[in-house]
Amino acid sequence: MELGQLFGWDAYFYSIFSQASDTEEFKGIAMGALQELDFDFFAYGTCSVTPFMRPKTSIYSNYPEPWVQRYQAQNYALIDPTVKHSKLSSAPILWGNELFRECPQLWSEARDSNLCHGLAQPSFNAQGRVGLLSLARRNKAISAEEFEALKPVTKAFAMAAHEKLSELENDDSSLNVQVEFSGRECDVLRWTADGKTSEEIGVIMGVCTDTVNYHHRNIQRKIGASNRVQAVSYAVALGYI
Numbered sequence: 001m002e003l004g005q006l007f008g009w010d011a012y013f014y015s016i017f018s019q020a021s022d023t024e025e026f027k028g029i030a031m032g033a034l035q036e037l038d039f040d041f042f043a044y045g046t047c048s049v050t051p052f053m054r055p056k057t058s059i060y061s062n063y064p065e066p067w068v069q070r071y072q073a074q075n076y077a078l079i080d081p082t083v084k085h086s087k088l089s090s091a092p093i094l095w096g097n098e099l100f101r102e103c104p105q106l107w108s109e110a111r112d113s114n115l116c117h118g119l120a121q122p123s124f125n126a127q128g129r130v131g132l133l134s135l136a137r138r139n140k141a142i143s144a145e146e147f148e149a150l151k152p153v154t155k156a157f158a159m160a161a162h163e164k165l166s167e168l169e170n171d172d173s174s175l176n177v178q179v180e181f182s183g184r185e186c187d188v189l190r191w192t193a194d195g196k197t198s199e200e201i202g203v204i205m206g207v208c209t210d211t212v213n214y215h216h217r218n219i220q221r222k223i224g225a226s227n228r229v230q231a232v233s234y235a236v237a238l239g240y241i
Contacts, residue, residue: 009156017164023060026164030157031062034135037153041115041136043068044161047077049087049130049237054078060165063136067113079103086122086132092154094119094147095136114138119147121154123162131165133158179222181240188215189241193232 016033020026034042043061057077059068070076077083081100085093093099095118100107110116118136133154142150181189184205191201198212205212216228223238225231235241 009153010159013156013160014163017160020164020168023165023168026161026168027060027062030060030161034157037135037150038137038140039118039135040138041118041134043132043134043136044158044165045077045132045134046162046165047083047086047130047132050234052233052237058169061134063115064113067110067115070109074106076103076106080106082120082132082134083130086120086130090122090124090155092119092121092147092151094142117141119150119154121158123158131158131162133161179238179240181219181222182215185215185219185222186241188212189219189232189235192216192228193236193241 013033016029017026020029030042030044041061041063043059043063045057045059045061048056054075055077057072059072061068079102081103082093082095097107115136116138117140118134119142121133121135123131123133135150135154187205188201191204196204198209198216201212202209216231219235220226220228220231223231223234223240225234232241
């Protein structure tokens with residue numbers, strides 16, 4: 001890790017991850033680097049912003065496999081406070097009793113799996129995906145001083161990991177599609193989000209109601225929604241309006 005301190009953490013992680021030709025090699029390289037920081041476990045997960053109730057999650061980690069299976073089977077991403085935090089902030093956050101106060105079962109099961117002390121570092125992309133780096137230990141709590149020292153390291157790791165895993169996942173094109181709306185479609189979305197009906201939007205925009213409904217159908221098709229309420233909700237969550 002001396003190279004990271006000498007040349008900068010961004011350059012260090014981009015350099016070592018460039019050596020990975022698949023996700024298994026990525027996991028090995030990542031764990032080798034982070035073991036030097038005295039962590040036993042790491043996970044880099046991605047979570048889609050939509051759908052809201054069953055977001056798509058992918059996890060690359062050396063976490064105990066029973067815990068990973070349990071996490072996915074119970075859809076813990078929906079209640080995990082580190083995931084909630086990652087959708088709002090790019091700042092790292094420490095694990096603790098207060099953070100997991102509203103989901104004690106998740107916290108208890110994590111500690112039973114030896115994920116006792118840890119932190120989470122969010123990252124974002126423009127295609128509706130949230131990335132989250134988690135580092136965990138069996139023993140030794142993370143002090144405030146260590147947490148401060150780790151911040152530039154975890155930020156650099158998360159950014160480099162996101163780029164490398166996006167490259168390795170290039171067979172899943174659905175993660176990389178940027179929806180493009182016309183100016184008229186954006187106007188219809190915004191007015192609909194403000195509670196206007198098709199008839200009202202038609203008057204505002206100077207077009208007939210059928211034209212507004214035509215734009216709605218195109219919007220729903222592009223964003224993969226079954227109705228206009230879902231289309232507006234997805235558009236807001238994904239940052240299109």
